[in-house]
Amino acid sequence: MERKRELKQQFKELKVEAGVYEIKNTINQKIFISSTRNLKTLNGRKFELEAGSSTNKALQKEWDEFGKEAFQFTVLERLKKPETGFFDEKRALQKLEENWLAKKQPYGEKGYNQPK
Secondary structure, eight states: OHHHHHHHHHHHHSOOOOEEEEEEETTTOOEEEEEESOGGGHHHHHHHHHTTOOSOHHHHHHHHHHOGGGEEEEEEEEOOOOSSSOOOHHHHHHHHHHHHHHHHOOBGGGBSBOOO
16 A cells, blocks of 8 residues: 555656757658657557557658658657746747647648648
């Protein structure tokens, strides 16, 4: 019972990091850029692709075609949160993602994102 309590406490103390990430096809250099409030969920994104259930049809098609070995997951930037005061994490993360989309332009032949 004590071990269970310790594990719960460790989980609560785990630092959750938000950020922007990239999935890159190393064969044709196409990229997908997105953000998440918990970078640990990248494993979930990989699982989604492996299961064939990604909502991004172009990315899923090429994942199936080239295989998981052809893709590289990279954290582009972690969201820096202030120590004190109000902070709109969702809005700051959205702005960070928009900056990376503008910088890398992962649309059409260059990537898997759709212009907004």
